[in-house]
Amino acid sequence: MFIQTEATPNPNTLKFLPGREISQDRPREFENAEDAEASPLAADLFLVDGVSGVFFGEDFIAVTKTDAYEWDHIKPFLLGAIMDGLQSGRPLFADADAQVGHAEYDGANEDVVKEIIDLIDTRVRPAVAQDGGDILFHSYLADSGVVRLKMRGACAGCPSSTMTLKAGIENLLRHYIPEIQGVEAVE
DSSP states (O other): OOOEEEEOSSTTEEEEEOSSOSOSSSOEEEOSTTGGGGOHHHHHHHTSTTEEEEEEOSSOEEEEEOTTSOHHHHHHHHHHHHHHHHHSOOOSOSOTTOOOOSOOOOSTTHHHHHHHHHHIIIIIHHHHHTTTEEEEEEEEETTTTEEEEEEEETTTTOTTHHHIIIIIIIHHHHHHOTTOOEEEEEO
8 A cells, every 4th residue: 555645825724535435425633632532543643752733534534733843753653653553454443423514503594504514515625625625504694694613624724824814715705795704603
């Protein structure tokens, strides 16, 4: 098995491309070793010193490291863990329903929220997946017109995420939905 790697806009996140499907049904994020219990491969990756996050996309794995570690030192261990995990025959996920998607919303502005989610799913998520990340709808504050989004994978903590939110996503949403006045990230 040959696994390619690709840099992302986030210098602390590296994208691993194993040439096979990883999480076709939906992206999955593991923010810590406890979250990773839902995936044997993610759990193995958290055993590598310096790993602070793991994100599974359709055909890639994005690993985020802490500032205290250099890629040159941990990348070989990550490649080994990914290769072992994918060739072991173990399922990638212990519980297929453990990961959540967009936040549920059934308030007075449900039509606006449905349009927001549709734009995020069709225009935003495919683009950020190319960079090893994902963005989910968190909430809509109708009184201020602010959309709150959850950044995942390479998008979380990325230095250019503010630019992505303001220049990209906010402009897109404001263009299609006049009620939108702003976009902000939530942790």
